[in-house]
Amino acid sequence: MRFSTLLLPFAAAPLALAAPEPNPVAPRAPASTGGLLSELPGILDGVQELLSKDTINNLEVIVSGAAKLLSSDNIDILQDILNNAHTLLTKDFVDNTTTLIGDATPLVEDVSKLLGGVLGSL
Numbered sequence: 001m002r003f004s005t006l007l008l009p010f011a012a013a014p015l016a017l018a019a020p021e022p023n024p025v026a027p028r029a030p031a032s033t034g035g036l037l038s039e040l041p042g043i044l045d046g047v048q049e050l051l052s053k054d055t056i057n058n059l060e061v062i063v064s065g066a067a068k069l070l071s072s073d074n075i076d077i078l079q080d081i082l083n084n085a086h087t088l089l090t091k092d093f094v095d096n097t098t099t100l101i102g103d104a105t106p107l108v109e110d111v112s113k114l115l116g117g118v119l120g121s122l
């Protein structure tokens with residue numbers, strides 16, 4: 001939109017006040033040529049590129065796969081898993097597991113050295 005197009009109504013306003021037109025209906029604002037609407041063709045082109053046949057086929061696979069996963073049987077199973085995980089993850093369990101891992105680490109290192117020694121002697 002040209003700058004002068006924007007300013008024209010303001011430039012004409014004092015004239016309109018000084019000599020009101022016989023027709024009191026305000027002139028229509030000039031049609032907008034900028035803004036989101038002018039970007040729409042570019043956006044649509046972008047969407048069209050996204051919606052290639054391959055993309056649509058891939059989306060169908062993903063959506064039908066997700067739909068299968070989210071069957072009511074699986075939702076029940078997922079709910080059970082989440083409930084159990086929630087029950088397992090008490091502070092006691094996490095503390096004990098951390099201790100267990102801490103205790104196992106030297107053992108794993110020892111086994112690793114032992115294996116290294118055995119393999120080195122072959």
Ligand SMILES: *[C@@H]1O[C@H](CO)[C@@H](O)[C@H](O)[C@H]1NC(C)=O
Binds near residue numbers: 092093
């Ligand atoms: C954590 O370890 C303590 C002490 O060994 C034991 O009494 C408790 O039952 C354990 N808790 C869990 C959740 O394994």
